[in-house]
Amino acid sequence: MVVATPTQIHIEKIREVELPIIDLSAERSEVSKLIVKACSEFGFFKVINHGVPEDVITRMEEESYGFFAKPGCEKQRAGPVNPYGYGSKNIGFNGDVGEVEYLLLSTNFVSISQRSKTISNDPLKFSCAVRGYIEAVRGLACELLDLMAKGLGLWVSSDTSSSSSSALDSASSSSSSSVFSQLIRDVDNDSLFRINHYPPLILTNLKHTTTTTTLDKEEDTSSSPFHHPHHHDHPNDNNNRIGFGEHSDPQILTILRSNDVGGLQISPENGVWVPVSPDPATFCVNVGDVLQAMTNGRFMSVRHRVITNPYKSRMSMAYFGAPPLHATIAAIPELVTQCRPSLYRPFTWSEYKKSAYSLRLRESRLNLFRILEDDEIARSNA
Numbered sequence: 001m002v003v004a005t006p007t008q009i010h011i012e013k014i015r016e017v018e019l020p021i022i023d024l025s026a027e028r029s030e031v032s033k034l035i036v037k038a039c040s041e042f043g044f045f046k047v048i049n050h051g052v053p054e055d056v057i058t059r060m061e062e063e064s065y066g067f068f069a070k071p072g073c074e075k076q077r078a079g080p081v082n083p084y085g086y087g088s089k090n091i092g093f094n095g096d097v098g099e100v101e102y103l104l105l106s107t108n109f110v111s112i113s114q115r116s117k118t119i120s121n122d123p124l125k126f127s128c129a130v131r132g133y134i135e136a137v138r139g140l141a142c143e144l145l146d147l148m149a150k151g152l153g154l155w156v157s158s159d160t161s162s163s164s165s166s167a168l169d170s171a172s173s174s175s176s177s178s179v180f181s182q183l184i185r186d187v188d189n190d191s192l193f194r195i196n197h198y199p200p201l202i203l204t205n206l207k208h209t210t211t212t213t214t215l216d217k218e219e220d221t222s223s224s225p226f227h228h229p230h231h232h233d234h235p236n237d238n239n240n241r242i243g244f245g246e247h248s249d250p251q252i253l254t255i256l257r258s259n260d261v262g263g264l265q266i267s268p269e270n271g272v273w274v275p276v277s278p279d280p281a282t283f284c285v286n287v288g289d290v291l292q293a294m295t296n297g298r299f300m301s302v303r304h305r306v307i308t309n310p311y312k313s314r315m316s317m318a319y320f321g322a323p324p325l326h327a328t329i330a331a332i333p334e335l336v337t338q339c340r341p342s343l344y345r346p347f348t349w350s351e352y353k354k355s356a357y358s359l360r361l362r363e364s365r366l367n368l369f370r371i372l373e374d375d376e377i378a379r380s381n382a
């Protein structure tokens with residue numbers, strides 16, 4: 001019998017941590033407080049009773065399965081990603097790879113209906129499914145951002161007494177929106193929609209026996225500045241494969257929904273990876289870099305990654321709520337004090353996006369905009 005040492009028990013406990021689950025049908029001021037706590041302590045949380053209709057989700061999921069089930073050559077018609085389209089294994093433009101295929105779409109409806117012609121044999125059905133899903137999930141994102149603003153004491157709306165306004169009501173009532181949600185309600189918002197499909201590891205391994213896949217390229221990282229040969233939690237230790245390498249999301253807020261296959265892991269601290277249990281009935285929400293900057297570091301944009309499952313395929317759908325390109329991002333004045341001066345210099349989303357997209361997935365983007373304190377400058381010069 002193997003007896004666990006206290007340290008091992010501690011590590012196991014860390015790995016069992018469950019994300020906060022927030023019930024959006026509960027009393028609003030209570031919900032606001034819980035969301036602020038979750039964003040400050042975890043940067044991630046799950047929501048239930050979110051108001052996104054089940055048939056809207058099912059329709060989108062079925063269209064997505066339909067697309068990924070097509071032969072490779074047909075899927076390629078929707079590619080390559082420039083900046084939208086179909087991608088397989090390559091992520092971004094700087095050499096990152098993973099065991100994933102995906103569709104990356106703008107949330108602009110004209111763009112979606114154009115793109116649908118290369119994605120589906122029934123483009124109208126596909127674009128209607130995407131439109132319905134994006135409208136509902138954007139509503140949820142606005143609702144959550146408004147609750148965050150309330151919880152931070154930044155915004156008091158005329159409807160504070162209402163405990164039942166749904167996500168969809170919130171999306172349409174642009175007269176009452178917070179400093180956060182108005183960015184993604186703006187007609188020029190730069191939000192994205194991404195559908196990821198991670199085939200099972202077994203399938204991947206079968207392909208390995210006949211061809212050299214891009215995974216081999218990924219493992220040969222010895223010349224990369226990010227090569228960590230002694231990393232104690234290397235995802236390949238247990239024959240796992242990286243589906244989507246570690247990164248933080250650059251935007252304001254991400255609303256993620258997956259099927260019942262796990263693989264998503266978050267890293268609350270360097271070298272620690274906590275699995276997020278999959279639950280198709282919930283949305284998993286995470287703070288992006290822009291929200292971390294706007295809250296002056298009160299909310300955390302946490303690194304995460306996806307490991308492929310050996311036997312089952314994971315599918316996830318992510319809405320990334322982003323500001324218009326010209327919007328200036330700066331810490332909210334109420335969150336800047338003498339004791340807590342501004343952590344980041346103001347930047348436009350266009351500027352941030354440009355530098356974010358010039359970096360590898362695992363690099364820290366926000367650090368490029370960090371204002372260093374005098375003592376930090378002295379230390380870095382020493």
Ligand SMILES: C=C1C[C@]23C[C@@]1(O)CC[C@H]2[C@@]12CC[C@H](O)[C@@](C)(C(=O)O1)[C@H]2[C@@H]3C(=O)O
Pocket residue numbers: 091092093094096104192194247248249250251320356357358359360361
């Ligand atoms: C390597 C990259 C892929 C990415 C753009 C980037 O240069 C760095 C951020 C990556 C990310 C992570 C969250 C989203 O999935 C994404 C669409 C985004 O906005 O930033 C991806 C980008 C991508 O896949 O193009």
Ligand SMILES: O=C(O)CCC(=O)C(=O)O
Pocket residue numbers: 194196244249256258264304305306316318
């Ligand atoms: O597929 C997932 O669960 C997460 C994907 C992700 O982090 C992303 O697309 O940015």
Ligand SMILES: [Fe+2]
Pocket residue numbers: 247248249304
């Ligand atoms: Fe992500």
